[in-house]
Every structure is written in C-alpha cells, then in structure tokens.
Amino acid sequence: MLYRTAGQFKTSYIKDQALFPVRQDAILLMIILAFAWVIMPLTASEFTFQTLLIPILIYSLAAMGLNILTGFAGQLSLGTGAFMGVGAYACYKMITIIPEMNPVVAILLSGFFSAGIGVVFGIPSLRIKGFYLAIATLAAQFFLVWLFEKWAWLYNYNASGAIQVPNMDMFGITVGGPRAESITQYYVVLAIVSLLTVLCINLTRGNLGRTWKATRDMDIAAELIGINLMKSKLTAFAVSSYVIGVAGALFVFMWRGAAEPNLFDIPLSFRVLFIAIIGGLGSVMGNYLGAILIVGLPVVLNTVPEAIGLDIKSATVEHLNIMIVGSLIIFFLIIEPHGLARLWALIREKLIIWPFPH
Amino acid sequence: MLKDILITPFADMIAAPDFLMQVLWEGLVSGILYALIALGFVLIFRSSRIFNFAQGIMVVFAALTLVGLYELGVPAWVSVILTLVVMFILAVSIEKIVLRPLVGQPDIILFMATIGITLFLIGFGEIIFGGENKIMITSELGIPTDSWVLEPFGGLLILEQKDVTAVAVAAMLVAGLLVFLNKTRMGRAIRALGDDHQAALSVGISLQTIWVLVWFIAGIIALVTGIAWGARAGVSFALEVIAYKALPVLMLGGLESITGAIIGGLMIGMLEKLFEIYWGQPLLGGNTETWFAFVLALIVLLFRPQGLFGEKIIERV
Numbered sequence: 101m102l103y104r105t106a107g108q109f110k111t112s113y114i115k116d117q118a119l120f121p122v123r124q125d126a127i128l129l130m131i132i133l134a135f136a137w138v139i140m141p142l143t144a145s146e147f148t149f150q151t152l153l154i155p156i157l158i159y160s161l162a163a164m165g166l167n168i169l170t171g172f173a174g175q176l177s178l179g180t181g182a183f184m185g186v187g188a189y190a191c192y193k194m195i196t197i198i199p200e201m202n203p204v205v206a207i208l209l210s211g212f213f214s215a216g217i218g219v220v221f222g223i224p225s226l227r228i229k230g231f232y233l234a235i236a237t238l239a240a241q242f243f244l245v246w247l248f249e250k251w252a253w254l255y256n257y258n259a260s261g262a263i264q265v266p267n268m269d270m271f272g273i274t275v276g277g278p279r280a281e282s283i284t285q286y287y288v289v290l291a292i293v294s295l296l297t298v299l300c301i302n303l304t305r306g307n308l309g310r311t312w313k314a315t316r317d318m319d320i321a322a323e324l325i326g327i328n329l330m331k332s333k334l335t336a337f338a339v340s341s342y343v344i345g346v347a348g349a350l351f352v353f354m355w356r357g358a359a360e361p362n363l364f365d366i367p368l369s370f371r372v373l374f375i376a377i378i379g380g381l382g383s384v385m386g387n388y389l390g391a392i393l394i395v396g397l398p399v400v401l402n403t404v405p406e407a408i409g410l411d412i413k414s415a416t417v418e419h420l421n422i423m424i425v426g427s428l429i430i431f432f433l434i435i436e437p438h439g440l441a442r443l444w445a446l447i448r449e450k451l452i453i454w455p456f457p458h
Numbered sequence: 459m460l461k462d463i464l465i466t467p468f469a470d471m472i473a474a475p476d477f478l479m480q481v482l483w484e485g486l487v488s489g490i491l492y493a494l495i496a497l498g499f500v501l502i503f504r505s506s507r508i509f510n511f512a513q514g515i516m517v518v519f520a521a522l523t524l525v526g527l528y529e530l531g532v533p534a535w536v537s538v539i540l541t542l543v544v545m546f547i548l549a550v551s552i553e554k555i556v557l558r559p560l561v562g563q564p565d566i567i568l569f570m571a572t573i574g575i576t577l578f579l580i581g582f583g584e585i586i587f588g589g590e591n592k593i594m595i596t597s598e599l600g601i602p603t604d605s606w607v608l609e610p611f612g613g614l615l616i617l618e619q620k621d622v623t624a625v626a627v628a629a630m631l632v633a634g635l636l637v638f639l640n641k642t643r644m645g646r647a648i649r650a651l652g653d654d655h656q657a658a659l660s661v662g663i664s665l666q667t668i669w670v671l672v673w674f675i676a677g678i679i680a681l682v683t684g685i686a687w688g689a690r691a692g693v694s695f696a697l698e699v700i701a702y703k704a705l706p707v708l709m710l711g712g713l714e715s716i717t718g719a720i721i722g723g724l725m726i727g728m729l730e731k732l733f734e735i736y737w738g739q740p741l742l743g744g745n746t747e748t749w750f751a752f753v754l755a756l757i758v759l760l761f762r763p764q765g766l767f768g769e770k771i772i773e774r775v
Binding site: 176420425433 | 563569579748
C-alpha cells in the first residue's frame with residue numbers, strides 16, 4: 101500500500117531517467133535528509149556525534165570510494181587504509197604550509213593527491229587480475245604506511261611522528277582542531293559527504309559508470325565492444341582514490357584530531373572493505389547501511405553488558421566484540437551475499453505488491 | 459648516492475662473507491616458514507578456489523592451543539595430539555557452518571567469509587588464552603635449543619639447532635604432502651576437485667569430505683608453522699603478521715603451485731633479509747621488510763601475471 105507505484109506515469113524521458121523515479125523513494129530520501137540535516141544535529145549529544153554520526157558518515161564515504169573500484173569496476177583492493185592516509189597527510193601538509201587556506205578546500209584538494217597515487221598503484225591492474233591484484237594493492241598498503249613513518253617531512257619532523265590537527269577557521273567559525281565543536285564538524289562532514297554522494301550516484305549512472313560495469317562483468321568482452329580498458333580501470337582507480345582520500349582527510353581532520361601512521365594500517369582497510377561488502381557491492385546506498393552496522397554495532401555491544409548489569413572487563417568486551425563482528429560478517433554473507441542493499445531492494449519489491457504475494 | 463646503491467652493498471658482502479651467510483641463513487629459515495603458510499593457502503585454494511585469509515590466524519590459534527594445553531598440565535606430546543583434534547574440529551565446523559552455505563558464491567564473498575573467520579578466531583583466542591606473549595614449549599617437545607657455531611672463511615656462523623630442526627621438519631612435511639597428493643586416493647581426489655568441481659563430483663568424490671580434509675591438513679601445517687615460528691619469536695597474536703608475508707609468496711609462486719609456494723617462500727625470505735641488511739638499513743631507515751616482498755612480487759607479476767609457477771590464465775569470452 102505504502103509503496104504502490106501504480107499510477108505514477110512518466111510522460112517524458114527526463115522524468116523516466118530522474119534520480120528517483122518512484123515518488124516514495126524521493127519522499128523517503130527527504131525524510132532521511134531531514135533527519136540528517138535538522139533533527140539529528142538538534143537532538144544528538146556530544147557522545148553520539150563523536151562515536152556514531154561523524155564516523156558513520158566518514159566510513160560510508162570511504163566505503164563508497166572503495167565500492168566504485170571494487171563494486172562498480174570489479175577491481176578488488178585491499179589498500180584503502182593507505183589511500184585514506186595519503187589524503188590525510190596531503191591535507192596536513194597543505195594546511196601547515198598555507199595556514200590561511202580554507203579547510204574545506206584543503207580537504208577537497210587532498211583527494212587529488214591520493215587520486216594520483218591511486219592511479220600509479222592502479223597501473224598493475226592492467227596486467228594483473230583477481231586475487232593477484234588484491235595482493236598487489238597490499239603493496240601500496242604496506243609501502244605507503246612505511247613511508248608515512250619514515251618520511252619525516254610528511255609530519256613536519258615532529259618528535260612524536262604523529263600529525264596533529266591545528267585549529268582551523270572558516271568564515272570566522274572554527275571547524276577543525278581541538279577548539280572545534282562537534283556540531284560544526286558534523287555539518288562540514290555531512291556537506292562534503294552529501295556532495296560526493298550525489299556526484300558518485302551520477303557518475304555511476306552515466307557513461308563512465310557503464311564502462312566500469314562492463315569492465316567488471318567481463319573485461320575481455322568489454323574490450324571487444326570497444327571500451328578502452330586502460331581508461332576505464334585507471335579512471336576507476338582515480339575516482340575511487342579521490343573519494344577515499346577525501347574520506348581520509350575528513351577522518352583525521354574532522355574526527356580523530358590526530359593520527360599516527362599505524363592508524364592507516366591494514367585493519368582500517370578491512371573495516372572499509374567489510375562495510376562495502378556487507379552493505380552491498382555495486383550499490384551507493386549500501387555503503388551507508390554497512391557503515392551504520394559496522395560502526396554502530398561495537399558501540400551498541402559496548403553498552404550491553406552495563407545495561408544488563410553484567411560485570412565484564414573492558415578487554416574481554418573488546419574481544420567479544422571482535423568475535424561477534426566476525427560471526428556477523430559470516431552470518432550476513434550467508435543470508436544475503438549481495439549485501440544489505442539487496443536486502444532492502446527485496447523488501448521494497450515486496451512492499452510494492454503488498455498485501456498480495458504476487 | 460649511486461655508489462651507495464650499486465657498489466657499497468656488494469663490497470660489504472664480499473668483505474664479510476660469514477655475515478652474508480648468516481643473513482642468508484636467517485632469510486632461509488623465515489623463508490621456510492613463509493613457504494609453509496603459503497602451502498596452507500595453496501592447498502585450500504587448489505581444492506576449493508577459496509582464498510583462505512584465515513591461514514595466518516590458524517597458525518596462531520594452533521600454537522596458542524598447544525601452549526595453553528601444556529600450561530594446563532597436559533604432557534607435551536599429548537597436547538600436540540589434542541591440538542590436532544582441535545584443528546580437526548575447527549576444520550569440520552568451518553566447513554559445516556561457513557563454507558557449505560556459501561558454496562557457489564563469488565570468490566570475493568568466500569574471501570570475506572575467511573576474514574570473518576579470522577576475526578572470530580582472534581576474538582575467541584584472546585578470550586580463552588589471553589593476549590599476552592607466551593613461550594613455545596620448545597625443549598619439552600624434544601627440539602634441541604643449542605646452536606652450532608661454524609667458522610667459514612675464518613668468520614663466525616651461528617646455526618640455531620631449532621632452526622635446523624624447523625627446516626628439516628618443513629622439508630619432511632612438504633615431501634610427505636607431495637607423496638600424499640600424488641600417490642594416494644585422497645590426494646588424487648583433492649587434485650581432481652581442484653581441476654574441475656563438477657567433473658570430480660560426478661565421479662563420486664565427496665566435496666564435503668575433501669574440504670574438511672583440506673582444511674585439516676592446513677591445520678596441521680598451521681601447527682607445524684606455529685611451533686617453528688613460536689620457538690623463534692614466542693606465541694602471540696603478533697604472529698598473525700607473518701600471514702601477510704605469505705601473500706607475496708603466493709603471488710610470486712602462483713596461487714595454485716606447491717613448488718611455487720616453496721621456491722617463492724625461500725626467495726622472498728632471503729631477498730628481503732638481504733635487502734633489509736644491505737640496502738634498507740643504511741639507505742632507507744630500515745624496517746623495509748614490511749613492504750619489500752610485496753613490491754618484489756608486484757614487479758615479477760608485471761611480467762608474469764600468474765606468478766612464476768601458477769597455471770597460465772586462459773581467458774575466453
């Protein structure tokens with residue numbers, strides 16, 4: 101009943117190709133956006149901002165970057181963490197070299213550095229495929245993290261070897277650094293994430309996105325129908341690394357506040373990969389669902405023992421968390437290997453014909 | 459600068475051949491261990507096309523179980539047998555709970571599932587055994603812990619006997635595995651399954667039995683690796699890092715090749731030590747071992763996309 105599409109006629113091609121051709125989808129999106137832009141910020145506490153809202157947005161953005169590469173262009177990558185690091189370090193260098201730079205501009209620009217590095221490490225993808233490529237991207241992962249540690253210029257020769265976010269002002273409001281308020285940071289993150297999401301949706305629907313999908317489905321066949329594989333794969337690496345780089349810059353500058361090289365180590369890559377896969381490869385919305393699950397779950401699990409009055413050591417809780425996350429990954433893969441996005445698509449399909457079974 | 463890269467390292471090698479031999483020996487020993495882990499990967503990949511990321515954590519888990527059982531007062535050799543039982547149970551449950559429902563899914567999904575297994579085992583292991591570093595029960599298992607001191611070229615070369623034992627055991631394991639795969643019914647079944655799932659099923663080879671078997675063999679290999687590596691560095695979850703080292707070995711050797719895994723392991727073990735000592739530490743600030751193997755494998759792969767010994771990739775539309 102709620103999701104009935106009968107009676108919604110499209111009388112022009114433009115209407116048919118709209119981002120949300122079904123009215124209910126658009127309404128649902130409006131509600132979600134209203135929540136994200138107005139209701140959440142008004143009601144959320146400092147804790148919610150820092151442990152849920154901001155990280156969920158940043159992780160979804162990173163997963164979206166990875167999803168472009170893995171889900172749309174079919175190139176499995178395990179080096180996400182390092183590319184996030186490139187974005188973060190590039191942003192740090194820009195901000196410290198030109199302190200009066202607009203932070204949002206710096207964050208958006210830092211993506212270009214990781215895009216460049218991404219293309220360099222994407223070149224092997226022209227020869228190497230499948231799991232061989234996945235391991236090849238690990239070369240980027242380990243090499244870059246090593247570089248963050250050894251190349252002192254990157255962290256301005258700090259004794260600690262870590263990068264520290266300075267106070268950054270934009271139009272008189274502090275948006276980054278120790279003085280910044282969570283709500284401002286939330287809005288900055290939300291704005292950038294929304295912008296890039298719209299960009300990604302359109303990219304994946306357009307010519308480039310179709311080229312990527314053809315490459316993913318069968319690259320030889322794609323080549324035979326005239327798709328330039330080099331262009332297709334390298335643009336996928338570039339766009340994906342750009343988004344991941346921006347996510348990395350946001351990760352450090354809008355959320356963590358400081359970063360050591362090992363923050364970008366392989367667990368971060370896997371976390372993002374989990375989000376992309378559990379959310380659903382080849383889906384934009386899935387990244388959000390996956391991030392909500394993967395970021396939100398540990399937070400919920402942490403509060404459970406206290407809530408039911410069990411006295412467990414925090415170390416044990418952490419290990420239990422890892423264990424539960426591991427089993428949930430397996431569980432979700434078994435019930436729906438195509439991710440939460442597919443699950444939603446199935447529900448939506450059912451809703452459209454509800455209450456009739458067929 | 460060029461002199462530092464091209465000439466000085468080799469001059470150093472010639473000036474101190476005993477040190478060079480020591481470096482190569484150390485590299486050889488770690489190479490053997492990389493090869494062992496890679497072997498576990500290869501076995502599983504050949505028979506089921508699953509890229510088993512959990513092999514590294516299985517090493518840790520096996521070693522921890524062994525030490526944990528011994529600490530409970532079980533005699534050393536009995537704990538080895540009990541650990542094997544645990545690894546068998548693990549193999550059966552992985553097959554039953556994780557793999558069976560996922561048969562026929564895309565490779566990446568199965569790969570993710572093994573990462574899920576990895577996380578599960580990390581959490582599970584830490585809860586049961588605790589996160590602290592444990593000492594491997596080397597002498598209790600009858601492994602000699604002395605070292606031989608040789609004096610080639612008037613220099614000094616120290617061979618630890620436990621390393622020699624590790625090399626010998628690894629060689630025996632590999633030989634045994636090759637005989638098993640080539641000469642026994644079960645071994646042939648494993649290879650048949652690797653060649654063609656459907657054809658193997660249609661001549662009556664049971665997929666489930668073989669998968670359990672393969673994961674169990676991977677578990678045995680994991681235990682051997684765990685003992686050998688634990689004797690060198692202690693048993694803790696830090697061991698998991700060596701699992702990553704097995705990945706470039708696989709790339710270099712080819713995902714399907716047992717020979718490739720061994721030769722790749724030895725090459726990477728020795729080359730990364732050489733690079734670290736003669737180039738990495740003086741020129742790059744050290745710790746190059748984290749990435750050298752990957753970059754090396756990447757370069758080799760650019761010329762041979764299926765690795766040195768992998769099956770030639772034939773693509774059809």
